[in-house]
Amino acid sequence: MPFRETKYLPHIHQGEKVYLILRRHWxxxxxxAVFWIFLIVVFLLAQHFLKDVFTFLSSGLGESIxxxxxSAFLILSLLGLMIVWTMYYLNVQLVTSKRIIDIxxxxxxxxxxxxxxxNKVQDVTTEVxxxxxxxxxxxxVFVQTAGTEQNFGFDHIPSPHQVAKTVIALSGVVVGRGKNHSSLNRPAERT
Amino acid sequence: MSNISPIINLVFHLFMIFIMVYSSFAIFSLIRYGKSQVLGFIISVIYIVFMSGLYFQTLFIIKGL
Structure with a gap:
């Protein structure tokens, strides 16, 4: 059963239902994020090491600097982690009963x-x-469209084979080639 | 020692202005385009709290110079 997620849709068509909301795999x-955390750990360890090797860094002005x-590096790392999460959260792709939307x-x-x-979908290719x-x-998942319009890709999404099946099934329904495809009867997946 | 403190203070605050501007854009995008505004606000508040803590900690160190 599809569900409605109108927050993402710039405008919803009558009778349109949302089948998939996709983000990149976690x-x-x-x-x-691990990269940024690794840098923080390396920096903190380097600080202890340098304080042992260079004694002027252990007290007074050297220690303060x-x-x-x-602290400045920790601030930068925190910003980096925030950006990583924000970019992950805001990049969304939706598959509805009528169109594919890439935000x-x-x-x-x-x-x-x-x-x-x-109805413009011609080929769907899955790559793992x-x-x-x-x-x-x-x-x-790469979706090839008819004509001169650009091709469309879902990057690093979970369950790409299932997504491809759903896109093909929905495309078939829109064009009128098939009805009640089995993959459309399952509850919609929020991935 | 007292000569270097204003310079470090200035450099650090210029750095923080850059961080704050970039963070503002990130928080604005998160709340404007994110699906859940509540989640956006919560993450933003947690982020601001941690940033403020680090900022005041650094300020304390600079004042000790």
């Missing part, structure tokens, strides 16, 4: 929304590459 922002640099936050101040109708992608079941 592993992708986790890698970026070292602490200020560490793309390209940078903090660059927001883009693209949509195209499901690498041991992690196979183990955690995430990958890319």
């Amino acid at each position: 592993l992708i922002p986790a890698f970026k 070292t602490d200020i640099i560490i 793309n936050q390209k940078s903090i101040i660059h927001h883009e929304t693209t949509e195209f109708d499901l 590459r690498g041991p992690l992608a196979n183990f955690f079941d995430y990958g890319n």
Whole structure:
């Protein structure tokens, strides 16, 4: 059973239902977050090491400046983690009964929304590459559209095969080739 | 020692202005385009609390110079 998520939809068509809300697999922002946390740990360990090696950093002005640099780096790292999460949260793709909508936050101040109708879908390709992608079941889905319009891609989404099946099924329903496809009868997945 | 404190103070506050501006854009985008405004506000408040703590800690160190 599809569900309604009108917050994301710039305008909803009559009878339109939302089947999928997709974000990147959690592993992708986790890698970026781990990178920032790793930098923090390295910096803190380096601070202790440098204080042992260079004794002038252990007291007085040297220690204060070292602490200020560490604090500034922690502030920068916190900002980095915030940006990682914000970009993950704001990049969303929706598949409805009539169209595919890509809400793309390209940078903090660059927001883009693209949509195209499901009746223009010609080919759907699934790509799962690498041991992690196979183990955690995430990958890319490429949707080729008719004519000169740009092709569309779902990047690093969970369960790409299921997403591809849903897109094909919905496209078939829109064009009128098929009805009541089995993948549409399952409860909608929020991924 | 007292000569270097105003310079470090100035550099640190210039750095913080950059951080605050960038953070403002991030928080604005989060609340404006995010699905849940409540979640956006909660994350923003937690972020501001941690940032403020680090800011005041650094300020305390600079004042000790």
